[in-house]
Amino acid sequence: xxxxxxxxxxxxxxxxxxxxxxxxxxxxxxxxxxDETGSDAHPRAGELLAEDTRRAAAGDIxxxxxxxxxxxxxxxxxxxxxxxxxxxxxxxxxxxxxxDLVTGAKLFATSTDGLIPWRGRPDxxxxxxxxxxxxxxxxxx
Numbered sequence: 001x002x003x004x005x006x007x008x009x010x011x012x013x014x015x016x017x018x019x020x021x022x023x024x025x026x027x028x029x030x031x032x033x034x035d036e037t038g039s040d041a042h043p044r045a046g047e048l049l050a051e052d053t054r055r056a057a058a059g060d061i062x063x064x065x066x067x068x069x070x071x072x073x074x075x076x077x078x079x080x081x082x083x084x085x086x087x088x089x090x091x092x093x094x095x096x097x098x099x100d101l102v103t104g105a106k107l108f109a110t111s112t113d114g115l116i117p118w119r120g121r122p123d124x125x126x127x128x129x130x131x132x133x134x135x136x137x138x139x140x141x
Contacts, residue, residue, distance in 0.1 A: 022060055024083035025109045027101050031052055031065040035095070045095045049076050052098030061105045071130055076137045080105050084135055085114035090128040100124045 018118045033046030043051075050065045057063050071077040074091025078101055081087045085108070093100075100122035114135075118126070 001140075018060040020113070021108070022109045025105050026062045026064055026081045027053055027057070027105050028064050028066050028079040028081065029070070029101070030067075030069040030077045032067050033069075036075060045076055046077050048095035049078065049093060049097060052096055054080070054098070056102040057105075061102055061109075074128070074130055077130070079107055079123040080116065082108050082114070084137070085111075086116075086135065087133040088116055088125075089133070090125055091130045092128040093124060097124050 027034075029046060029050040031046045031050055032044060034040070035045035035107075046065075050063065054063045059082045069077045069079060069089065071089060071091045076093040076095065076097070077089065078093060078097075079087060079093045080101065088104075088108075090101075103122050104116055104125045107120055111117055115132075116125070139140070
């Protein structure tokens with residue numbers, strides 16, 4: 001994993017065969033997040049979450065890493081983004097929450113209103129919601 005860039009290399013991108021619904025959805029995982037012990041050991045818990053998410057995505061959803069989402073009080077954090085839609089930030093995840101992030105991303109990809117539906121959302125994404133950020137074109141002066 002490239003620790004010096006904003007987004008890491010080696011991520012799984014969506015291929016055209018995977019369908020238009022998944023295009024434009026990205027899971028961003030904070031690779032610098034520590035586990036509940038606060039250990040500086042490597043690989044960090046955030047790196048483990050990123051790898052777990054990539055395995056769960058199996059190339060269907062784009063997964064990227066970033067060095068810090070600034071959500072340290074909520075430990076392991078990730079965001080799910082979709083072009084032209086609200087973005088979501090989640091915290092209190094575990095190193096094995098990758099499948100939940102992918103489930104949330106797939107729900108988001110098929111949403112018709114640009115929101116991740118509550119029904120079907122994994123519990124970790126219900127209780128771990130930190131913020132929902134509107135797309136810039138929705139903002140009013």
